[in-house]
Amino acid sequence: MISFFKKTFSGLRKTRQQLAHAFARISGKTVLSPQDLETLEAALLQADLGWQVVEQIMDRLSKPDAGGEDWEARFITTLGAMLPDTVSAPALKQTLLLVGVNGTGKTTTAAKLAGLFSGEQERVMLIAADTYRAAAVEQLKTWSNRLGVHLMANTSTKDPAAVTFDGITSGLSKNYERLIVDTAGRLHTSANLMKELEKIYRVARKKTADISVLITIDANTGQNGIQQAREFNEALPIDGVILTKMDGTARGGIAVPIMLDLNLPVYYLGVGEQVDDLIPFDQRSYLKGLIGLREDALLP
Ligand SMILES: Nc1nc2c(ncn2[C@@H]2O[C@H](COP(=O)(O)OP(=O)(O)O)[C@@H](O)[C@H]2O)c(=O)[nH]1
Ligand SMILES: [Mg+2]
Known part of the structure; x- marks a missing residue:
């Protein structure tokens, strides 16, 4: 490996x-x-x-x-x-709510996280709360089949808060150890969609307090990603960041202002489209990688 x-x-x-x-x-x-x-x-x-x-x-x-x-x-x-x-970034909670702008990698990251936790022998349930596009549920279904992870989807409702509520209820009652909720992409500038996200979070919290909200930020968007996180944070409390598509960008320094300006931990880096292309963020490795120092390079 x-x-x-x-x-x-x-x-x-x-x-x-x-x-x-x-x-x-x-x-x-x-x-x-x-x-x-x-x-x-x-x-x-x-x-x-x-x-x-x-x-x-x-x-x-x-x-x-x-x-x-x-x-x-x-x-x-x-x-x-x-x-x-x-090191002080708190461990991720049982329920993970993935939020972020369209195309930033929520669904792919939900699948990667499912792969990661099921690889650690956890019982994982994916919850498909992106009810806007039928293709979104299909995308997650394909991943869940490939990973052998249970998927909770409800095509009879268009209300993502209802899907989230039912999904978490079912996951908890069946003793799943990790619940990963994939939500629809939304522009941080759209007030209605942000209200809806607020509602998704509110109903999720009715079922469990053991929940981490993670925002996916596409590293290619650079400083704009910071603004996205700020505005999402006004709708619901963001606990951390997953920085995606690091592999395709020259702007990978963005983890630094994310940590400094937003004071949020970066939990993972997305470095490709495959399920194992999700790397736990380690500050030293990251800084060494930025400038090309070897893993064993000694630092004062
Ligand atoms: N190269 C690369 N592509 C990624 C990464 N994460 C996601 N993608 C791709 O970005 C596109 C959008 O991802 P998706 O998960 O559907 O975004 P969503 O709209 O936020 O759910 C897909 O083609 C993914 O394969 C990554 O870390 N690296
Ligand atoms: Mg998606």
Whole structure:
């Protein structure tokens, strides 16, 4: 089996191209030229690390203090010190409610999570609360068959809150250990759909308090993903983020402003379309992968 580090590293390939190049350029130098600093700053901004973060990093890297040749280590320790400790991210609860904008990867992620937890010998139920498109239920059904995971769907109602309520009721009464609810995509700008999501959450909470709300953010959307999370968070309390499609983007630095600006933990990275392309987020591995440091590279 490929290690989580290797998968994280490979998922960050596109993001790393610019950054690794900028760091290779300054390798071994004791003082950085204005041109070096500019290249590095541009690469950091391009990776979507966010303006404020980049400013602080540049400030730190341009200080000519002793022993500063190991720029990569300095980058990681500077950034690491700014970030909240991901170890403190609470364990995911029994019921997982997946929310997010259309096409960000909710259904695929629901299936990946089902695969992950059933692989850990949990009894998993998928709940198809995307009632808008028949194809959405079919998509989840295909996954559930492939994974051998139970699917709860109700095609006789168009009310996603009803499906969620019935699904959770059934899952709890049948002693499923993990309930994963897939919801319809919605634009954070649509007031009606956000109200509906509020209702889905409200009825879910009537059945259980043991629930984590996870938002999928497509890493390709960069800073806009932050705004999505903010607005979803106004409709229901978001507990964490799953950053999808890391494999297809050069903007994979976005996990940093997500953690800093939103103060939300990133639980997983989506790095492909297959069921095992979901990697638990590990801050150190992620930061190393961003700039191309080996897994065993020593850091101060
Ligand atoms: N490359 C890649 N594609 C992904 C990833 N996650 C989802 N997708 C693809 O993105 C598309 C939309 O995903 P879907 O789960 O249907 O999004 P939803 O509308 O939020 O439910 C599908 O073609 C997925 O295969 C990922 O991590 N990497
Ligand atoms: Mg979907």
